[in-house]
Amino acid sequence: MQRAISFKESIQQLRDKRFLPILLFGFCSGFPFVLHGSVLTLWLQESGFSRSTIGFVGAIATVYAFNWVWAPFIDKIKLPYLYHRFGQRRSWILLCLIAIAVLIGCISFSDPSENLFLVSIVALAIATFSATLDISVDAYRITIFSEEEMDAKMPYAAAMSTIGWYAGYGFIGGALALALGGETIGFSWAVVYRFLILIYLLLIALTFLTPSPETTDSPPELVAARSKESMQVWFLLFVVEPFSEFFRRCGFKLAFSVLLLLMVFRLGEAMLGRMSLVFYVELGFTIDQIGFYQKFFGGLLTAVFSIFGALINTRFGVIRGLFVAGVAMAAANLMFALLAVVGPNTNLFMLALVIDNFFQAMAVVAFISFMSYFTSRTYTGTQYALMSSISNFGRTTLAAGSGVVIDFLNGDWVIFFVLTTLMVIPGLCLLLWVGKLMKSYGNTQVGYVSS
Numbered sequence: 001m002q003r004a005i006s007f008k009e010s011i012q013q014l015r016d017k018r019f020l021p022i023l024l025f026g027f028c029s030g031f032p033f034v035l036h037g038s039v040l041t042l043w044l045q046e047s048g049f050s051r052s053t054i055g056f057v058g059a060i061a062t063v064y065a066f067n068w069v070w071a072p073f074i075d076k077i078k079l080p081y082l083y084h085r086f087g088q089r090r091s092w093i094l095l096c097l098i099a100i101a102v103l104i105g106c107i108s109f110s111d112p113s114e115n116l117f118l119v120s121i122v123a124l125a126i127a128t129f130s131a132t133l134d135i136s137v138d139a140y141r142i143t144i145f146s147e148e149e150m151d152a153k154m155p156y157a158a159a160m161s162t163i164g165w166y167a168g169y170g171f172i173g174g175a176l177a178l179a180l181g182g183e184t185i186g187f188s189w190a191v192v193y194r195f196l197i198l199i200y201l202l203l204i205a206l207t208f209l210t211p212s213p214e215t216t217d218s219p220p221e222l223v224a225a226r227s228k229e230s231m232q233v234w235f236l237l238f239v240v241e242p243f244s245e246f247f248r249r250c251g252f253k254l255a256f257s258v259l260l261l262l263m264v265f266r267l268g269e270a271m272l273g274r275m276s277l278v279f280y281v282e283l284g285f286t287i288d289q290i291g292f293y294q295k296f297f298g299g300l301l302t303a304v305f306s307i308f309g310a311l312i313n314t315r316f317g318v319i320r321g322l323f324v325a326g327v328a329m330a331a332a333n334l335m336f337a338l339l340a341v342v343g344p345n346t347n348l349f350m351l352a353l354v355i356d357n358f359f360q361a362m363a364v365v366a367f368i369s370f371m372s373y374f375t376s377r378t379y380t381g382t383q384y385a386l387m388s389s390i391s392n393f394g395r396t397t398l399a400a401g402s403g404v405v406i407d408f409l410n411g412d413w414v415i416f417f418v419l420t421t422l423m424v425i426p427g428l429c430l431l432l433w434v435g436k437l438m439k440s441y442g443n444t445q446v447g448y449v450s451s
Contacts, residue, residue, distance in 0.1 A: 026164020032130035055403025065393035071385035158368035170299015178291030242379035268423030305361035325363035330424035
């Protein structure tokens with residue numbers, strides 16, 4: 001059982017300069033969701049596509065749920081030239097950033113109203129490189145700290161990653177994109193994409209300045225495998241072994257319960273998030289208002305609240321933090337139901353965002369910490385990708401039907417938000433079960449189970 005870390009000790013952790021690259025790479029992970037998510041959603045809605053179509057196009061984010069398939073290759077394959085200059089993690093990060101920048105240029109010369117299939121394919125390619133980027137970013141965040149530092153550093157690393165993610169998705173990247181395409185500036189969405197390429201050029205330049213994480217030596221059996229020509233041996237040790245090691249270390253019952261929890265816990269939030277921009281526009285908010293309130297104001301709130309989330313989770317535990325955040329985050333969905341009744345009231349909109357983003361930040365930080373503690377040092381990228389992929393399956397693939405649900409309800413947003421509130425119940429029950437299993441197993445791999 002880990003001793004509770006004092007608030008003073010917790011605050012002192014933030015002086016570590018290694019949090020800066022984690023912040024940067026969090027931005028790199030969040031920004032692509034603006035490209036294949038927010039901007040594309042508004043572009044499709046402006047082009048006259050239905051809610052169901054918008055929801056199904058959003059299913060391209062399903063690729064995030066399958067990046068565990070190629071995570072073993074990202075963990076082990078050394079890129080020519082780039083590996084020797086930047087190391088395993090940063091070389092793959094650079095490659096993905098460059099590829100995404102090129103793809104942004106491609107989508108900026110397309111038009112969904114003329115060729116939705118082509119736009120969707122390019123958006124899928126952006127999501128694929130983004131999902132690949134996440135493998136190295138997550139592994140970088142975990143391996144930049146030693147195992148002895150995990151308890152003290154990981155919640156804050158999760159907070160920095162969350163702040164960076166919401167800076168990319170929300171109050172910097174997302175807000176800028178919507179401001180460029182909003183009523184005041186009024187650029188077409190194609191032109192907006194061209195401006196966003198400049199952000200990627202800056203991200204690529206900043207990546208050159210980041211330090212390399214600690215390297216973890218491969219176990220002897222993996223070193224021996226490199227000298228063998230058998231593809232079967234390679235597959236077993238580099239692909240099968242990371243997953244089997246996870247189940248051996250945790251035990252099947254706990255490991256399976258954890259993976260199931262990751263899939264369902266944030267489903268209601270994901271259903272709401274997938275249709276949020278469509279809801280705001282239909283309610284009567286302008287693009288400028290959405291850009292300011294949801295992207296800038298909401299994203300900034302989540303970033304600030306992430307620090308509080310880290311403080312709470314280091315003090316009281318990830319399990320308790322997740323439970324409280326899950327209940328409150330679901331209840332916050334009812335604020336959006338009230339907004340659907342009242343109409344485009346900016347004061348109520350801001351209040352709903354304050355409540356929703358506070359508990360969302362707390363849940364995200366706890367979620368990242370929760371997954372990070374279950375990864376081994378040898379198979380970091382692969383195992384974290386497995387867990388984040390399963391989580392993303394609930395948030396992307398299952399949530400892709402959100403447009404169909406609201407169409408089935410004939411646009412009744414109040415009932416829709418009530419349904420998203422009720423979706424938290426299975427996740428909370430699973431969370432209590434996982435907490436019980438961790439105590440009974442005497443599992444110390446994840447600290448913060450106790451009070």
